[in-house]
Amino acid sequence: MRGKQRDLLVDAGLGHFSLRAHVPMLGERPVVCVSSHAHFDHIGSTHEFDLHLAHPAEAEIFADPRPEWTLAAGYANEEMFIAPPEGWDSAAYRVEPCPATGFLEDGDVVDLGDRRFEVIHTPGHSPGGIALFERATGTLIAGDIVYDGDLIDDTFHSDRDAYRASLDRLATLPVRIVHGGHFQSFGPTRLRQLVAAYKG
Ligand SMILES: [Zn+2]
Numbered sequence: 323m324r325g326k327q328r329d330l331l332v333d334a335g336l337g338h339f340s341l342r343a344h345v346p347m348l349g350e351r352p353v354v355c356v357s358s359h360a361h362f363d364h365i366g367s368t369h370e371f372d373l374h375l376a377h378p379a380e381a382e383i384f385a386d387p388r389p390e391w392t393l394a395a396g397y398a399n400e401e402m403f404i405a406p407p408e409g410w411d412s413a414a415y416r417v418e419p420c421p422a423t424g425f426l427e428d429g430d431v432v433d434l435g436d437r438r439f440e441v442i443h444t445p446g447h448s449p450g451g452i453a454l455f456e457r458a459t460g461t462l463i464a465g466d467i468v469y470d471g472d473l474i475d476d477t478f479h480s481d482r483d484a485y486r487a488s489l490d491r492l493a494t495l496p497v498r499i500v501h502g503g504h505f506q507s508f509g510p511t512r513l514r515q516l517v518a519a520y521k522g
């Protein structure tokens with residue numbers, strides 16, 4: 323997201339390729355990197371950014387991203403790709419430490435100068451999950467708490483009751499578009515369907 327004073331990057335991918343090297347736009351202006359949570363597929367290139375904001379509940383994982391904590395131990399393998407990128411080596415894969423340089427709590431605002439994103443704490447998939455909501459445009463950047471695919475609530479630090487409560491809360495927002503942590507973006511009707519499907 324490009325702002326007037328600074329740009330916002332939510333999650334920095336797997337880290338197999340350098341984001342900074344492959345996305346030159348990221349070098350043009352100050353970038354605020356916000357992590358939706360500390361799983362490996364969201365924080366692989368986060369160490370490349372000077373300003374890294376995240377929820378304190380996962381501070382320990384950002385600082386010490388051991389494979390059991392980032393889920394790389396169970397998921398960072400050939401099977402997660404349709405076709406693995408060139409040079410991929412599951413055994414050698416590591417996430418670089420990327421301690422948060424500042425913390426975001428529920429209700430905080432990430433201000434880009436002309437665009438304001440409200441922080442919504444969304445525990446359930448992981449304890450420090452956060453979503454960002456731009457009320458002016460109805461844009462929800464959800465992380466892994468909701469996307470149009472199989473939701474994951476059985477990791478070592480998942481919590482199903484918290485998951486349901488977080489989804490209920492997201493379903494009340496005046497959303498126009500949801501960008502989830504994976505798969506295609508979708509609108510408010512699909513959001514409510516996904517929430518209802520999760521809750522059974
Ligand atoms: Zn995740």
Ligand SMILES: [Zn+2]
Binds near residue numbers: 361363466503504
């Ligand atoms: Zn993910």
